[in-house]
Amino acid sequence: MIRRFLCAFCIFAVAPVLAAEDKAGGPVLDTASIFSWVISTFAILSLIVALAYLLRKTRFVKVNKGTLGIENQLYVGPKQRVVIVKAGSKKVLLGVTQNQITYLTDVDDVKLEFEKIMSGADAQTQKSLKENDSTKDH
Numbered sequence: 001m002i003r004r005f006l007c008a009f010c011i012f013a014v015a016p017v018l019a020a021e022d023k024a025g026g027p028v029l030d031t032a033s034i035f036s037w038v039i040s041t042f043a044i045l046s047l048i049v050a051l052a053y054l055l056r057k058t059r060f061v062k063v064n065k066g067t068l069g070i071e072n073q074l075y076v077g078p079k080q081r082v083v084i085v086k087a088g089s090k091k092v093l094l095g096v097t098q099n100q101i102t103y104l105t106d107v108d109d110v111k112l113e114f115e116k117i118m119s120g121a122d123a124q125t126q127k128s129l130k131e132n133d134s135t136k137d138h
Contacts, residue, residue: 071091073083079098084091084107091107 067086067088069086071084071086073081075081081096082104083094083096085094093104093107095102095104
């Protein structure tokens with residue numbers, strides 16, 4: 001895409017210059033001057049790209065490098081979502097709407113509690129299955 005744009009730009013920018021003639025009737029530019037124009041144009045473009053790269057690497061432009069960030073989000077409606085925000089080592093579940101942000105719970109505590117409930121439920125399920133099997137045998 002960029003290559004096509006550069007080719008089109010070169011054709012439209014150079015064609016009028018090549019078509020022009022000086023008062024003596026000869027071409028204004030020869031091959032050497034066209035070549036030097038193309039080289040200088042690419043040098044300037046390369047300088048712009050190099051400066052942009054350096055600005056990005058030196059972080060002259062402010063980039064969020066903190067420990068606060070959105071880890072995951074789920075949209076539940078238009079302009080409404082549930083977001084897991086990680087702040088350092090802590091994860092918090094927030095409800096976000098257009099007008100407010102509501103704290104829901106800590107994610108790590110819910111995960112541990114959920115695992116405890118599930119392990120207890122799993123043990124109870126296994127126990128009830130064994131009791132059902134023993135009552136069917138009799």
